[in-house]
Amino acid sequence: MQEIDGRLADSAAGRIFALDEAAAREAAGELAEAVESHGLPAVLADAEASLTAFLAAAFALSPFLHDTFRSRPDLLCGIDQPIGPQIEAEIEKARTAWIAEGGSQGDGEIMTRLRQSKQRVAFLTALADLGGIFKAEVTTDLLSRFAAAAVAATLDHLLVSAAGEGKIRLLSSEDPSENSGVVVLGMGKLGANELNYSSDIDIVVFFEPEAGIIIDPDDARELFPRLMRRLVRILQERTGDGYVFRTDLRLRPDPGSTPLAIPVEAALIYYESRGQNWERAAFIKARPIAGDIAAGEAFLSELAPFIFRKYLDYAAIADIHSIKRQIHAHKGFGLVAVHGHNVKLGRGGIREIEFFAQTQQLIAGGRMPQLRCRRTVDALDALCEARWVDRQTADELKAAYWFLRNVEHRIQMVRDEQSHILPEDDAELLRIARMSGFQTTDDFAKALVANLKTVEKRYARLFERELTLSGETGNLVFTGEDDDPGTLETLSKLGFERPADIARIIRTWHYGRYRATQSTKARQRLTEIMPDLLAAFGASRRADEALLRFDRFLSGLPAGIQLFSLLKSNPNLLLLFVEIMSAAPRLAEIIAARAHIVDGMLDPALLTEIPTRDYLAGRLEAFMAGAEIYEERLDRLRIFTAEQRFLIGIRLLTGATGGFAAGRALTVLATLAIEEALAGVLSEIEQSHGKLEGQRVAVLAMGKLGSAELTAGSDVDVIVLYDCDDPLGSSDGPKSLDAPRYFGRVTQRLVAALSAPTAEGVLYEVDMRLRPSGNAGPLATRLAAFEKYQLNDAWTWEHMALSRAHPLCGDASLMKDAAAVIDAVLVKPRDRGTLARDIAEMRARIERDKPAKSIWDLKLIAGGLVDIEFIAQFCHLGSEQPREKAGGGEAMSTDDVLVRFGPEFMNAGDLEACRKALALYTDIAQLTRACLNTGFKPDTAPAGLLDRLCKLSDCPDIDAMEALITDTADEVRAIFKKLLPLA
Structure with a gap:
């Protein structure tokens, strides 16, 4: 924030222009007289001095400032010194105004002290603002801090007064509010440190009846509202010294029927059960400013799930926007103007900038805590950092915000009125222009209109997309029983082959025959999106089929208003939604079963960022925050994992990510989920059974999990390893277990945590058959036994499987030891001929017992994925070399293995052919498994998926793609035979 220690004398010259030179000369004369009569700085006697000229111009422009000077010339005593420290001193004086100066203090004394401080703060701040010493950002901050200090001092005074009456006991004589349970929240601009020059202040007050200061809790419900009535009177009653702040408590719950102060519990119950969307928006800026600050922070923390919901709520955004529309409709602020324009509520005004930020904070703040900023400009920066808006938009809106706030301040500085409306009169408008540093009304109007139009344009793009299809393309009428001929013609033009059937389906929606369309509001939202929805479906190949899939989805949806509101607010999301319906039945089913999963599709980073470990870990941590109970954590883990798997599927469908990257992302997601589940299981086991001396537990990833090549439908292959000081010892808990049973129980609980079905589904199916001795062996394997088995007893196929393994999670030292064992096994000397023969056999x-069903069985076809994986494993084991990365603890994909070990066994052409085939197969397999529940068959696959596959492989049609796969497989099989001659 800007420094505040500048002097007016240094920079005020030329900042403003006097409206009337005669009035300015008169004001300069008054200043000169006051130098002698009131001991003001001598420089003010010099009419030519820049400071004197500035003050004279300011007084000529602002009757309020001129009158304030006439009533209290002493306010200028330090005007030649830095103003910032003087205001800081007044803020501190206000904060301590509750402290009686000898004896007790009545309301009258604190009223006088606060008013005198307010007068000095308002006067000096206005001059510093007009003189360019303070930017609007500093002005709003200082005014807000003074207001908070005044409220806090008044409350402390009232608590001292109540203690004197025997109503409460103070826990601290130096800080009456400490642990008082009285919560005073600054709302709106006060909460955000953005007060206007002549602002009202909005506060809400809650109290804890059981707080330690209250002698009789039954008195609390009468005492605190009575104290609040005194607080309002102390702050806003006009006396000979003016007033402090007009004070408004109407933002409390149900203000028409509730007292001025409400118990905390009652407030929380209200917000959780009856809270309105406009209240959610209001609480974005709420800040504890007085009373028990810690209790205030705790209250807001409890209220956070109401303000910032875990799941996005686009119906709420429609409500927020309707407030803006009502302002325009009822107050006539529909056009950008200059004369008579309301710079706060009018088109392009301050409120539109605030709504622009707040609505997006409501949308995403539940999932992205960094968006929970109180100040509007901070919110714009945070939205930019989170890529919800671009930098140009954020910078334009910030610049417009401060320009309009400056204009607003000048409107209010004229007569200290809480107004936001520019004058209709030309002369008065010129006054505002010159206070704003413009010599002419035209120059001011040009700058003002440019800023208003910038805001209007940005706001309209966010909220007011009013394009309708009916007027441009034709009728879209779905009322009555009979088909409207114009509607059928429109549907045909859009691309539907059976328009009558489509019209019948849509009438079903509008008649409310599905749960999702039973409410009037849901049908209204559906009607609003219908033109865009049909246009998007019509543009897809096999439009009828895609819309029928959407109909099946809709028929199972428990409620529709959220989804329809969301699609209306996000045109790009609507197009993506149609793509899912036309290409990805599996993803469509996931949406139908978990409507909230669509929320994640709104992340601006969805199609531009690969979900790395840091990316996913940060989101997982935020999503798990607040969940303490084991079962709740597992349910949240299921929700998060299902959502992220879905979003990786979306990235595949749209081409934002390829097969290799998707496999690695799905593996990282599984790693985090297993890591979280293991931590929870160990904690639960320790509560019941204690621990063993020196115990260590780790999970070894095998199969596609081990090689970072998971697909959407993959099981996870794992081995649980353990170690402890005494393998024959027992745990130290109330229900002691010996080591094998203890770690067997850990494994059972881990498998259950991952694979047991709950209301939120299954995390992962778990396969543990790759552990030593397979299903016949113990569930958990001691590291020493694992090492002995792998070095002495394992078969070739088990070493092939081990080549894909890597330690996944658990005790770091055990993971390191396990990685060393794996490397020791993999570098064992082997006879290459024997190895080749074992792998070929x-x-x-496999080919004999489980033949491929079609050319699309990419795993099992001759020359398919199994051939490439076996080639890579032969190269790895045959090389007798350690992994490239020290310790072997990192996952190596099949492609990584080919690059690392392939050159020793293959020429460059064969190696490149294998890698290209692997990339093609992986891309196809990842995409089809993300989009389909069953195996891929071209004759039954959705048209959209066929199009995506052809685009992926750069083939004109599916027949050409089959030919490409056949040629690729033949080439791979030939390489396989060269390396591993089949028996």
Whole structure:
């Protein structure tokens, strides 16, 4: 924030222009007289001095400032010194105004002290603002801090007074509010440190009846409202010294029927059960300013789930926007103007900037805590950092915000009125222009209109997309029983082959025959999006089929208003939604079963960022925050994992990510989920059974989990390893277990945590058959036994499986030891001929026992994924070399293995052919498994998926793609035979 220690004498010259030179000369004369009569700085006697000229111009422009000077010339005593420290001193004086100066203090004394401080703060702040010493940002901050200090001092005074009457006991004589349970929240601009020059202040007051200061809790419900009535009177009653702040408590719950102060519990119950969307928006800026600050912070923390919901709420955004429309409709602020324009509520005004930020904070603040900023400009910066808006938009709106706030301040400085409306009169408008540093009304109007139009344009793009299809393309009428001929013609033009059937389906929606369309509001929202929805479906290939899939989705949706509101507010999301319906039945089913999963599609980073470990870990931490109970944490883990798997599927569908990246992202997601589940399981086990001396537990990833190549439908192959000081010892808990049973119980609980079905579904199906001795062996394997088995007893196929393994999570030292064991096994000397024969025989056995069903069975076809994986594993084991990365603790994909070990066994052409085939197969497999629940068959696959696959492989049609796969597989099989001659 800007420094505040500048002097008016240094920079005020030329900042403003006097409205009337004669009035300015008169004011200069008054200043000169006051130098002698009131001991003001001598420079003010010099009419030519820049400081004198500035003050004279300011007094000529602002009757309020001129009158204030006439009534209290002493306010200028330090005007030649830095103004900032003087205001800081007044803020401190206000904060301590509750302290009686000898004996007790009545309301009258604190009223006088606060008013005198307010007068000095308002006067000096206005001059510093007009003189360019303070930017609007500093002005709003200082005014807000003074207001908070005044409220806090008044409350402390009232608590001292109540203690004197025997109503309460103070826990601290130096800080009456400490642990008082009285919560005073500054709302709106006060909460955000953005007060206007002549602002009212909005506060809400809550109290805790059981707080330690209250002698009789039954008195609390009468005492605190009575104290608040005194607080309002102390702050806003006009006396000979003026007033402090007009004070408004109407933002409390149900203000028409509730007292001025409300118990905390009653407030929380109200917001959780009956809170309105406009109240959510209001509480974005709420800040504890007085009373028990810690209790205020705790209250806001409890209220956070009401303000910032975990799940996005686009119906709420429609409500917020309707407030703006009502302002325009009832107050006539529909056009950008200059004369008579309301710079706060009018088109392009301050409120539109605030709504622009607040609505997006409501949308995403539940999932992105960094968006929970109180100040509007901070929120704009945070939205930019989170990529909800671009930098140009944020900078334009910030610049417009401060320009309009400056204009607003000048409107209010004229007569200290809480007004936001520019004058209709030309002469008065010129006054505002010159206070704003413009010599002419035309120059001011040009700058004002440019800022208003900038805001209007940005706001309109966010909220007011009013394009309708009916007027441009034709009728879209779905009322009555009979088809409207114009509507059928429109549907045909849009691309639907059976318009009568489509019209019948849509009438079903509008008649409310599905739960999702039963409410009037839901049908209204659906009607609003219908033109865009049908245009998007019509543009997809096989439009009828895609819309029928949407109909099936809609028929199972428990409620529709949220979804329809969301689609209306996000045109790009609507197009993506249609793409899912036309190409990805599996993703469509997930949306139908978990409507909230769509929320994640609104993240601006969705299609531009690969979900790395840091990306996913940060979101997981935020999503798990507040969940303490084991079962709740597992449910949240299921919700999060399902959502992120879905979003990775979306990235695949749209081409934002490829197969390799998706496999790694799905593996990172599984790693985090298993890590979280293991931590929870160990904590639960320790509560019941205690721990063993020196115990260590780790999970070893095998199969596609081990090689970072998971797909959307993959099981997870794992081995649980353990170690402890005494393998024959027992745990130290109330229900003691010996080591094998203890770690077996850990494994059972981990498998259950991952695979047991709950209301939120299953995390992962778990496969543990790759542990030593398979299903016949113990569930958990001691590290020493694992090492002995792998070095002495394991078969070739088990070493092939081990080549994909890596330590996934658990005790760091055990993971390191396990990685060392894996490396020791993989570098064992092997006879390459024997190794090749073993692998070739295994491939022949698979081919015989489990032949490929079609050319699209990319895993099992001759020359498919299994061939490439076996080639890579042969190269790895045959090389007798350690992994490239020290310790072997990192996952190596099949492609990584080919790059690392392939050159020793293949020429460059064969190696490149294998890698290209692997990339093609992986892209196809990842996409089809993300989009389909069953195997891919071209004759039954959705048209959109066929199009996406052809685009992916750069083929004109599916037949050409089949030919490409056949040629690729033949080439891979030839390489396989060269390396691993089949028996």
